[in-house]
């Protein structure tokens with residue numbers, strides 16, 4: 001049985017992980033960490049360093065500013081970590097990279113299998129359509145989301161740039177622009193409203209034709225399920241920084 005500490009246990013995703021783990025005998029939540037220490041069915045702490053329970057892995061769905069402290073405490077405890085939190089700054093990403101030299105860390109801005117398949121399709125399309133088609137990404141999320149654009153939108157943009165040798169320059173919205181779109185641009189647009197779980201559209205717009213590749217999350221459970229699979233994967237890895245691609249490759 002895999003013993004889990006949930007970082008961000010009182011949040012929307014923390015509660016999804018709690019429910020999925022309770023339904024699956026292969027997992028047990030032994031403790032939680034959150035700045036909101038409202039009681040749950042397991043002990044809740046305000047800092048990972050204070051957790052007394054033995055665990056195999058930490059799953060993090062919290063807030064970007066909380067991640068460096070989490071990673072430093074995981075390093076002290078030699079605990080593998082699954083990081084799902086988005087909106088991480090360059091500095092916060094560096095802390096993760098450094099720590100991954102000593103502990104295994106799995107990081108993905110989207111834990112669903114579907115988005116990772118979308119990324120493969122988008123890479124293929126970008127290679128074929130790069131000459132004549134403009135690429136734009138539109139993401140839509142619920143009105144509680146704090147970061148914009150979504151981590152997934154940025155991950156999709158980075159994967160496009162990976163196959164196009166960093167040719168694309170990201171343009172976030174166009175409301176202040178008074179000039180024509182350059183072919184080198186990759187537009188990224190964020191919509192926020194209601195309870196939208198998470199939608200990502202990648203538009204390839206050419207002359208008189210548009211190809212759209214899209215993913216629509218219909219529940220938060222798809223992210224929770226992926227995070228549990230990532231936890232199962234990461235506990236058996238050597239120190240390093242792992243992504244969904246590594247998990248999918250492993251089968």
Ligand SMILES: NC(=O)C1=CN([C@@H]2O[C@H](COP(=O)(O)OP(=O)(O)OC[C@H]3O[C@@H](n4cnc5c(N)ncnc54)[C@H](O)[C@@H]3O)[C@@H](O)[C@H]2O)C=CC1
Pocket residue numbers: 007008009010011012013014033034035036046060061062063064065066083084085086087108109110111112147151223
């Ligand atoms: N990679 C993925 O597949 C997914 C990633 N996310 C990301 O996960 C994060 C959390 O999402 P939600 O659960 O929807 O948010 P939420 O706001 O419902 O929950 C966040 C929790 O983290 C806690 N928290 C905030 N600051 C903290 C700190 N300094 N120390 C400890 N706990 C702290 C909050 O009290 C809250 O309980 C966001 O960054 C979101 O974008 C969300 C869904 C899927």
Ligand SMILES: O=C(O)C1=N[C@H](C(=O)O)C[C@H](O)C1
Pocket residue numbers: 086109110141145149150151152153197198199217
């Ligand atoms: O905050 C969310 O809800 C989500 N965040 C992730 C992101 O920023 O890409 C993933 C998912 O779309 C839900």
